[in-house]
Amino acid sequence: MSDTVRVYEIAEEAGASSQDVIAKAKDLGIDLKSAQTAVSYADAEEITNYILTGKSKRIKETAATKPKKVVKPQEEVKEELVVTVVEKEEVQNIEQKKPELKKVAISKPIQKTPVSNVEEIKPEIKDDDSNKIVPKRKGLVIIKKKTPREENTSVSNFDSNQEKKPTKSLSDIFGPDDSQKQQMKHKPASEIFAPKVKKEKKKTPIRAQEHGKKIEVIKRDDEFRSSDDSLLGEEIVLLDMDLQDNFKIFDEPKPINTANHSRSSKPAAFGNVPTGLQRGKRKKRVVRTQEKAEITSVVIPEDIRVYEFAEACGKSPAEVIKVLFSLGMMVTKNDFLKQDELEILGEEFGIEVTVKDALEDVNYVESYEGEEVDTGSFITRPPVVTIMGHVDHGKTSLLDKIRSSKVASGEAGGITQHINSYTVVKNGQKITFVDTPGHEAFSAMRTRGANVTDIIIIVVAADDGVKAQTEEVISHAKASGCPIIVAMNKMDKESANPDMVKAQMAERNLTPIDWGGDIEFIGVSARTGEGVEDLLENILIQAELLDLKADPTAKAKATVIEASLEKGRGPVANVIVQNGTLRVGDNIVCDTTFGRVKAITNDMGEIVKELGLSETGTVLGLNDVPTTGSSLISMDTEKEVRDIANTRAEHARAKELSKSTKVSLEEMSGLIAEGKMKQLPVIIKADVGGSLEAIKGSLEKIANDEVKVKVVHAAVGGITESDIVLASASSGCIILGFNVRPTGAVKAKAKADGVEINTYSIIYDLLDDVKNALSGMMSAVIREENTGQAEVRDTFVIPKVGTVAGCIVTDGKVIRGGHARIIRDGVVTYTGKISSLKRFKDDAKEVANGYECGIMFDKFNDIKVGDFIETFIQIEEKVSIDK
Numbered sequence: 056m057s058d059t060v061r062v063y064e065i066a067e068e069a070g071a072s073s074q075d076v077i078a079k080a081k082d083l084g085i086d087l088k089s090a091q092t093a094v095s096y097a098d099a100e101e102i103t104n105y106i107l108t109g110k111s112k113r114i115k116e117t118a119a120t121k122p123k124k125v126v127k128p129q130e131e132v133k134e135e136l137v138v139t140v141v142e143k144e145e146v147q148n149i150e151q152k153k154p155e156l157k158k159v160a161i162s163k164p165i166q167k168t169p170v171s172n173v174e175e176i177k178p179e180i181k182d183d184d185s186n187k188i189v190p191k192r193k194g195l196v197i198i199k200k201k202t203p204r205e206e207n208t209s210v211s212n213f214d215s216n217q218e219k220k221p222t223k224s225l226s227d228i229f230g231p232d233d234s235q236k237q238q239m240k241h242k243p244a245s246e247i248f249a250p251k252v253k254k255e256k257k258k259t260p261i262r263a264q265e266h267g268k269k270i271e272v273i274k275r276d277d278e279f280r281s282s283d284d285s286l287l288g289e290e291i292v293l294l295d296m297d298l299q300d301n302f303k304i305f306d307e308p309k310p311i312n313t314a315n316h317s318r319s320s321k322p323a324a325f326g327n328v329p330t331g332l333q334r335g336k337r338k339k340r341v342v343r344t345q346e347k348a349e350i351t352s353v354v355i356p357e358d359i360r361v362y363e364f365a366e367a368c369g370k371s372p373a374e375v376i377k378v379l380f381s382l383g384m385m386v387t388k389n390d391f392l393k394q395d396e397l398e399i400l401g402e403e404f405g406i407e408v409t410v411k412d413a414l415e416d417v418n419y420v421e422s423y424e425g426e427e428v429d430t431g432s433f434i435t436r437p438p439v440v441t442i443m444g445h446v447d448h449g450k451t452s453l454l455d456k457i458r459s460s461k462v463a464s465g466e467a468g469g470i471t472q473h474i475n476s477y478t479v480v481k482n483g484q485k486i487t488f489v490d491t492p493g494h495e496a497f498s499a500m501r502t503r504g505a506n507v508t509d510i511i512i513i514v515v516a517a518d519d520g521v522k523a524q525t526e527e528v529i530s531h532a533k534a535s536g537c538p539i540i541v542a543m544n545k546m547d548k549e550s551a552n553p554d555m556v557k558a559q560m561a562e563r564n565l566t567p568i569d570w571g572g573d574i575e576f577i578g579v580s581a582r583t584g585e586g587v588e589d590l591l592e593n594i595l596i597q598a599e600l601l602d603l604k605a606d607p608t609a610k611a612k613a614t615v616i617e618a619s620l621e622k623g624r625g626p627v628a629n630v631i632v633q634n635g636t637l638r639v640g641d642n643i644v645c646d647t648t649f650g651r652v653k654a655i656t657n658d659m660g661e662i663v664k665e666l667g668l669s670e671t672g673t674v675l676g677l678n679d680v681p682t683t684g685s686s687l688i689s690m691d692t693e694k695e696v697r698d699i700a701n702t703r704a705e706h707a708r709a710k711e712l713s714k715s716t717k718v719s720l721e722e723m724s725g726l727i728a729e730g731k732m733k734q735l736p737v738i739i740k741a742d743v744g745g746s747l748e749a750i751k752g753s754l755e756k757i758a759n760d761e762v763k764v765k766v767v768h769a770a771v772g773g774i775t776e777s778d779i780v781l782a783s784a785s786s787g788c789i790i791l792g793f794n795v796r797p798t799g800a801v802k803a804k805a806k807a808d809g810v811e812i813n814t815y816s817i818i819y820d821l822l823d824d825v826k827n828a829l830s831g832m833m834s835a836v837i838r839e840e841n842t843g844q845a846e847v848r849d850t851f852v853i854p855k856v857g858t859v860a861g862c863i864v865t866d867g868k869v870i871r872g873g874h875a876r877i878i879r880d881g882v883v884t885y886t887g888k889i890s891s892l893k894r895f896k897d898d899a900k901e902v903a904n905g906y907e908c909g910i911m912f913d914k915f916n917d918i919k920v921g922d923f924i925e926t927f928i929q930i931e932e933k934v935s936i937d938k
């Protein structure tokens with residue numbers, strides 16, 4: 056360490072500028088050039104003392120008068136105080152009292168407070184304080200603030216100063232004051248000026264608050280009396296305020312400070328040094344983060360309700376609902392979540408959502424297919440062939456020809472209304488055919504038909520070619536991946552054009568083999584039987600290529616292609632056996648239904664004991680009508696089938712319920728906005744499931760912006776009294792029966808309750824009736840028809856009556872009471888009614904082209920010469936739903 060200090064360091068220590076230091080040094084006879092000039096410790100000490108006290112051994116004589124000059128801008132308060140003190144102090148005692156001063160500084164830090172307090176208050180208080188402190192050598196000095204406002208100011212300044220200078224060290228605060236001065240006097244200069252020590256002191260902010268408390272009493276007067284600059288001995292320095300308040304104000308910081316201090320000195324729970332409430336908060340946050348971190352992925356069932364999902368993810372249902380709501384999906388906590396909703400939620404919450412099939416445990420079809428099979432017992436099974444085609448292209452006739460029966464003529468309206476299946480034998484080999492309806496309402500059934508099928512025959516009338524439904528059938532056939540054979544029917548007709556059919560089909564990527572493609576095109580005639588054998592042979596060839604095999608010894612697996620509720624027989628399922636053998640007495644499960652096979656009827660209507668591979672027939676014994684297209688599987692025990700079916704039924708019920716409560720926000724607002732939306736409530740009862748679904752699907756499609764059908768209930772079976780009760784519960788509800796008829800009692804109840812029942816045996820009729828009913832519900836369309844045009848040539852104002860437009864009819868005719876538009880400069884300025892039409896002075900019903908007339912409007916007089924009056928009438932027109 057060097058034995059000199061620089062001027063700027065002295066200035067820093069003394070709280071003065073370097074210039075002041077240089078000036079003061081000059082007073083002491085020390086010549087300093089600049090702030091960088093080196094000064095010996097002894098000189099530095101002398102200069103500092105002189106700056107701080109205004110006294111120096113070197114200029115003792117003048118010391119008493121000079122201190123007044125020692126006023127520095129930065130430390131005005133303390134300097135003035137010091138000055139005051141020094142003026143009244145016995146300067147000659149300084150040397151004697153040095154040790155005592157030192158003692159005071161150490162043992163009574165409290166006494167520093169008043170001074171430092173004043174120092175902290177700085178300019179605002181400076182004057183007051185310097186004026187107020189009336190130093191006396193003995194006794195008490197009470198420093199009073201003049202006004203409460205000042206008092207408050209001083210207190211607040213005190214506080215704010217504390218806050219503003221939290222890092223102010225004790226030495227900073229006390230440094231230039233009495234004790235510091237004393238310390239400086241008695242410490243070696245190296246200690247005083249050591250920058251290291253100063254910096255360390257500055258880092259202890261807490262003590263800055265202590266002096267706020269230490270304002271109260273300075274008792275040891277002797278110590279102060281003996282100090283050279285402390286006239287505060289025996290003085291009690293109080294602020295002018297209520298004592299209690301005083302303590303309240305100054306006491307408050309201390310406990311907080313202490314608390315903070317102790318808290319920060321303790322090791323914190325999470326390795327930090329948090330304090331009080333903050334620590335509590337942090338603790339909470341950490342816990343939550345941990346929870347979030349824990350759930351990063353969930354495995355949930357496919358059908359999960361909002362609250363179940365929330366629980367699985369560790370969220371509240373409200374959080375889940377909020378996310379979906381913000382995306383326009385309105386759900387309740389009991390609603391099931393859809394796949395896309397789950398994806399959104401997973402992304403939103405940062406959770407990987409894996410969906411597990413809720414019906415996994417009761418997925419009887421998968422379990423069946425997953426079972427080990429003995430390939431040794433596999434045998435070739437007959438192919439299942441589905442015939443598809445446009446309406447009236449001859450599907451049923453062709454099948455009839457194959458079976459040599461006349462089914463087509465026996466059907467109502469000549470249209471196949473539900474799937475029928477038959478097994479035929481050709482060259483000792485069986486082929487099972489499935490006939491699908493041609494009407495578009497049965498599209499869904501066709502799709503299902505394609506699922507059980509091995510080969511698809513597309514029937515195209517050779518005289519008609521590819522039609523709309525043929526296109527649809529092609530799509531289904533292609534999607535199924537089954538081999539396709541095209542049967543060009545009605546070849547007996549003169550207008551038959553097989554090349555046209557081939558060309559049209561080739562355009563749709565079904566190229567005939569003889570054109571270089573891979574599709575067999577066979578010309579047939581359902582009427583003459585031409586080509587039928589050829590067709591069957593081709594089917595067998597295709598089947599051979601497919602190498603269809605199944606195990607007749609396995610438990611039966613069949614597909615329901617039709618289902619109905621028959622009086623006296625109960626639920627009846629028309630099935631095709633795909634594997635194994637279905638026997639009477641088997642325990643069977645079919646989606647949500649189960650039972651024991653009571654009886655089997657084959658495709659010829661004969662009662663049989665079993666149905667073999669690819670054979671078709673009806674099964675009795677299920678507890679309810681099964682869904683068309685579902686798989687029927689036989690199992691060992693009744694318990695097994697019951698449990699599976701019940702679980703699935705329960706699940707289906709819950710899902711249905713959920714569906715009914717779920718309305719998307721869009722739908723909801725749409726409904727609200729469209730308060731005029733009219734609905735025709737209907738109850739559909741049909742003989743078989745296929746027809747029921749087809750009717751339901753078709754009815755739901757008949758809708759426009761204004762009207763729609765609302766299917767209240769749809770079920771297989773006859774019309775019952777409970778249907779009447781249900782219908783009467785919703786206003787305007789009608790019951791539609793398809794191939795079912797109400798009994799006497801039901802009819803009577805319907806009449807009594809005013810419920811309309813309409814029964815049909817042809818789907819077209821049903822749909823037409825519903826369309827008419829909907830059309831009747833629709834508001835009439837108002838159509839405008841222009842009648843003529845007149846030009847305003849003059850205007851006449853008739854007092855208390857209004858303005859009359861003197862016009863000439865330039866086109867058509869103007870009709871009294873008709874509507875009119877006034878067109879000014881090509882812009883419609885008024886639309887309203889003509890209230891008066893006169894020809895000269897007489898009222899006229901109408902005025903024709905070329906004639907002059909006077910026109911007045913209903914409550915409108917702003918007519919100007921040059922306006923055109925366009926007249927029109929409004930015609931109400933009834934609309935149909937088809938339009």
Ligand SMILES: Nc1nc2c(ncn2[C@@H]2O[C@H](COP(=O)(O)OP(=O)(O)OP(=O)(O)O)[C@@H](O)[C@H]2O)c(=O)[nH]1
Nearest residue numbers: 446447448449450451452470471493545580581582
């Ligand atoms: N000339 C002629 N007429 C046929 C032939 N095949 C069917 N028809 C007639 O075409 C009409 C429709 O025959 P359907 O067998 O009912 O036709 P579909 O395709 O089964 O009709 P949907 O059951 O309504 O889908 C009937 O009048 C048949 O007599 C044929 O090969 N030649």
